[in-house]
Amino acid sequence: MDKDYYYELKYVYGNTMSIIKFNADVTTTELAYRLRDFLASCSWSDKVIRKIIKGV
Known part of the structure; x- marks a missing residue:
């Protein structure tokens, strides 16, 4: 992975x-x-994800 060319998704809760x-x-x-x-x-939930992102 190119250290300067990537996506980073981050979720923080408590x-x-x-x-x-x-x-x-x-x-x-x-x-x-x-x-x-x-x-x-x-x-x-898988149901919500499938509703938002069609086909995955």
Whole structure:
């Protein structure tokens, strides 16, 4: 991963923190899957994620 070319998604709630970093050289489909994984790690329900991000 290029240290200067990546996405970093971060969620903080009290003592809970979820961080996901990945190379920014991704397709829109790959980006959707990464976002889905991030939201799931932040305790979003699968039903809500599927409603927001179609096809993942």
